[in-house]
Amino acid sequence: MPPKRTTVAWAIAGAALLVYGITCCRTVFIGDSGELSLIVDTGGIAHPPGYPLYTIVGFLWLKLLWFLTPAFAANLFSAAATAAAAAVLYFLLARTTEEGTASPWINAGVALSFAFSRPLWGSATNAEVYGLSALLYVAALLFVVRYYQENRPAALISAAFFCGLTLTHHFSSSVVALSLLVALWLKRKDISGRVLAAAVAAFLVPLTLYGYLLLRFDPSLPINWMTERSLTGLWRMFTADIYRQFIAVPTLGDIGLYGSRLIGLLAMAFGPGLALLALPGAAEGVYRKSPVAALIVLPAIANVVMVSLYHIPDFDGYLIPLFVAVVFLLRQSAALMPSRWRQRPGTTATIAAALTVIPMVFNVAACNLGGLRLAERYGRDLLDSAPEEGTVVLKSDNGSHPALYLRYGERYRPDLDVYATNSTLVRLTHRYGGGDYGRIVDSLDRVTGRVFRGAEYIINQGTPPGYPDRGPVGFLYGPGGVAGDRTASFEQRLEHFIRDSLDRIDLGHDLKVRQVCLEYRLWEIDRLMRRADQATVSGAIDRLRVRGKQIGDPHTCLAVSQFFRMRGATDEALAWVEIAFAAHPGSLARRDINIGLASIRRQRGELPEATAALEAALRLDPSSTAARYNLNLLKVESALTRNDYPAALEASIELTRLEPDNPLPYFNIGVIHDRLPGSQQKALEAYREFLRRGGNEQYPEAARRARERIELLTFELKRP
Template structure:
C-alpha cells in the first residue's frame, strides 16, 4: 500500500515495470485491432515471400523475411496473413516499450514516459503499420533500440554497447534503408574524438556492423534456388546491387520540382498535425526549447533524424509515403515528451511537487484517451475489404482467362489468393509494369508454361531490347516501345478464343493506346473484357460482387483502398451504360441501382438511371432520377434537357432522351 502511495505522490514507476506495462497495453490493443487477413499495397506479396522464403521487392527485406518465417513456424495455426499481422503488432508493442525506456534514459519522469510512449504507439501512422504485415514497424523497433543503446553507451562508456550498436545498425540496414535516418541521430550521440581517432577501438564495431549487414547475403543465396517470389533475381552482383539500392525506384527519387517538394512537405505537416489530439505537434515546441537550454546534443540528434526523414520523404514521389516519415514522427514524439517534462518542471518550481505529480497523472490519463479517439480509423479487425475485392476480381474473369493489370493493389492480393488459397489456378495473371523487368519472365514461364510458349516470339524479340535498357547501354526508345507493344498485344490476344483477355482499366492512354485497337473494352464485373464487336453477352448479376463490400466503413479504409472501393460504382455504372447503349434497359437498371448502393452522391449514376427508366417508358421514375441529378449538380445541362423533353412528350416519345456517356 505504501509503495502505491509513493508512486502516486512521486509519479514514479520502476523502468522494467513501466516497459512491461506499455508492452501489455499496446500489444493488447494492436492484437485486438489487427486485420484478419491481407491488406492493401505489399501485404499479399510479403505474406507469400515470408511463407516461401522468397525475395521481396527492393530492397528485399531479408531480416523481416527470416524473422517472419520463424514466427509463422512457431505460430502455425490461423490464416497466414493474420499470423503476420499479429507479428507486426508485437513488433510495434516492443518498439513502444523501448521508447518508454529511451525516454527514461533521457531523464523524462516515468509517468510522462508512459504518456509519451502511448501517444506515439497510438498515433495514426504508427498504429496503421502495426495492424497489417509491413516492414516499417521493424525499422522503428531497431531504430528506437539503437537510440536507447546509444544513450546507455553515452552514460556507461561500455565498449560492448558500442559493439552491439554497430551490429544492430547493420541488421537494421538489412531491413529497410529508412533505418539510416535513425543512424544519423545515433552517430551524433555516440561519436567523439576518442572513437574517431582510435582505429583499434572502431575495428570490432566495424566488423560487427558488416556482420549484421551480411543478412543481405540471404538474397543471392536464396535467389539461386529460384523461389516462387524471386523479385529482381539478385543471384549475380549487378542484380544484387541494383536490388538492395532500390535502383528501379530511382525514377521517383530526388527529381521533384519545387511545387512537388512543397506539396510533399505539406503532406508531412498534415501527417504530423494528425497525431493524437495534436499533442505531439504542439508539445514538441516547448520540448525543443527545453533541449536548446539543457541538452544540445540530444537536440542535434533529433533534428538530424527529422531532417533526414523529411528530406527523403518529400523527394520520393509515391502515394503511400506516410510510413517513410516514421523516423521523424518518432523524433517528434521524443521532443513532445521533453515538452511534457518541461511543463512538469515548471509546475514544480511555480507550485510544488504534489501539483507536478497531479499534472503527470493527468497527462497519462489524457494519453489513455487517444486509443478511443483513433479507434474507428485504426480498427481493422473486421477489415476483409482487400481480400473480398481480390476475390471479386477472380469472380469477374471467365475460365482460363488472362488478366493484364498495371495496378499493384490488384496484382498483389490476387496473387495471394492464387498461391496461398489455391483459387482460380486456371487464370494467367500478368503485371504489365513487371514486364519491363527481365527477371519476371522466368516467373511467367514457370507459372504459365503453355501461355508463355504461345507468346515466345514476341518475348524473345523484346528481351534483347530490354537487356540494353536495364544495363544502361545504347538502345532505340522507339524500337523498345514497339517490341513492348507487340508483346502486350500478343499476351492479350494471341489466345483470344481459348483464353479470354481482361484489363483492369478501360482508357486508351499511354501503353494502352495501341492495345487491342479493334476490340471493345466491355465492363464485366470489376474487369474490362477485350471483345470483338458483336452480340452483347450476359453476366451473372447475382454473383457479381461480394455482398458485404457496399457496407464497408470507408473511414477505416486507407487512401489506396478507397480508390479500389470506387471501382465498384464505376464498373457497375459503366456496365449499365454498356447495356443501355445496346437497349438492354431492364438489365442496365439493375446495375445503376446497385452502383447507387456504393455511391449515392454521384450525379452521373442518376443520369444513367434516368436514361434506363426512359428507355423502359417509366416517365415518372425517369423524371425523379433526372431531378436528383440537378439536386447534386444544378449545372448539369443534360439532365435539364431530358426533363424538358419528358415533360413535353416530344415527337418520338420518351425515347428521344439524351444520355451522356463518360467512360
C-alpha cells in the same frame, strides 16, 4: 516508490499488443500485405531491398504460430514488432529523462501515444515492414544515446550492429546512422582505434543477410523480385534502383504540398493539437543546446528531407524517425511543467492517460470517419446479407480501421476476405505479370488458409489492358457473387455495386488507400459495365464525374482519365487530364499526367502531340523510364509507318534496355527482322526470346503468331 522500468516496459508492450490483436486483420490486406504474407510463408524474395531480415525472422515467427493461418500470423508479427518498439521507446525516454523532470507515467503515456498513432497502429494490424523498422530504429537510437552517456565500447558496438540491421530492412530507418556519427564526433577524443574497428565490423556483419537473396534465388518462386543470381542483381536489389524514378529534387510547389501533407499527417497521427505541444520541448532543446536532443532530432530532420526527395503518395510509414522525435519532444514539453504539478501523482497520471487516450480516441473516432460512415451505411447491411460461406471484411477498404473492428468485431467471420483477397490478387498479377498466375493463387490459398478457393472464383471474364488474361473477378456483386441479394437481378446487383463503389472512393483518409480503392473499383466497374444497359452505364459515369471532382487529387483524376481511355471515351479522358493539371500537381505528378496524356493522344492517332507530351514528362523527370519507354514505342510505330526498319529496330532495342523483363519489344524485333532481307536467323532468335521471357502468358495472340513464325523460319533455315 516508482515502478521498475522493466515492469512498465512489459506493461506498455502488453497493452499495445492487446489493442493490436483486437483490431488486427485476420487475413490478407490490400497493398503489400499479400506479397509479404507469401514471402514469409514460402521464403520468396520481396520487393527491393529484399527485406532479408524480415523474411527470415517472419518465417521463424510463422513456425512459432503454426496453429494460425500464415496470413493472420504474419499480421501478428507486425503487431508484436510494433509493440516491442513502443516498449524500447519507453527505455529510451526513461534514459533521457533528467532527475525530477518527468515521472515514469509521463514516459509511459508518451510511449503509448507513439504506439497508438495512426501510422503505427495502422501498420501493426497487417503484414507490413514498418513495425520491424520502428523496432530497429528505436533500438539503435537507444544504444547510441547510451554510448554517448556512458562512453562504453559495448554500447557503441551494439549501436553499430543495429545501424547495420536497419540496412537489411526499410532504408528510412537507416538515418539513425547520422546519430551514431554525431555521437562518435562528440566522443572522438575518447575512442580507440580497436574499438572503432570493432564497431565497423559490427556494422558490416548484418549485411551478410543479403546472402539469403543469392541462396534463395529461384525463378519458380511465387514471388521473386530479383532479376538474376549475381552480384549485379544483388546490387540492384540493395540499391532499389527500380524506385529511382520516384527520386527528384522537389520544386517550390512540391515543397508547399509536401509541407501541408506533413502537417496534416502529424495532426492525423496524434490528434489535433497534441503534436503542437511538442514545440515547447523543441524550443527548450534549442535554448539549452542539448546533445541528447540533437541525437534524436537530427535523424528526424534527415528523414523528412529524404522523404521529400522520394515522391510517393504514401509516405507515412517512412516517417518513423519523425514520430519518435515528436514524442520525445512531447515528453520534453511535459517536463517543463511547474514542479508542484510534477510532484502530484494524480496530475502526472492524468497527463499520461491523456497522452495515451487522445491519439487512440482520435484515430478511432476522427481519423476513421470514413470508416464509420462505411460501417453505418454499408457494414451492417453487408454483414447481415452475407451467406454462410463468406463475408465482407470491412477493414479492407481503408488502411487499418480500428473503429470498424471495435464496432463490429463480434460479427467478424474471417473465412473469406472478399475485398482484400481480390485487391491483393489484382496487385500481384499486375506487378508480377510475367509470373505464373495459377502459382500465385495456389500460394495465396495456402497463406489465407484456403479461404479464397482460387479456381472456384477465377473465370475468364475479360480484363483491361495491362493485366494478365486470367484475372480475379469482382465476385462481391457479380454473377454468383458471395454477398448481396442472390434473388436480385443482375442489373440490380450491378447498380448496387456501382453505387457502393463510387461512394467509397473518397472514404480513404490517406492517399495511398484512396488510389488503390479507386483503381480497383474502376477496374471492377469497367468489367461489370460491359454487361450493363446504357442507362446504367450513363448513370455510373455521371456518378463517377461527381465523385472524382469531389476528391480533387491529381492522381485520382488521372486514374479516372485512364478509365475513360480504356473505354474508348478519349474526349472524356482528355477532359479529366485537364482537371488533373488544374489540381495543382507536383512536378512528378505532372510527369505522370503527361505520360497519361501521351497514351490518350497515341490512342487517337495524334503521334506528334503524344511525342510532345512525353518530351514534357522527360523535362520534368529526365530519369523517367516510363516516359522513355513510351517515347521509343512511338518511334517504333512512326518508323514502321514509314517502312524505316533500321530506325524501328534501333528504337526496339532501346526498349529492351529500358524494360528488360518486358517480352513485347522482342516480338517487335522479330517482326522487323522478318521484314529485312537476310535476317531470318535474328528474327528466329527474337521470337524465341519473346516466348522465353513470358510472352505466352502476357500476350497470347502475339505468342501464337511467334510460334507460327518460329515453325516456318525453322523449316526455311533448314532448307539447302
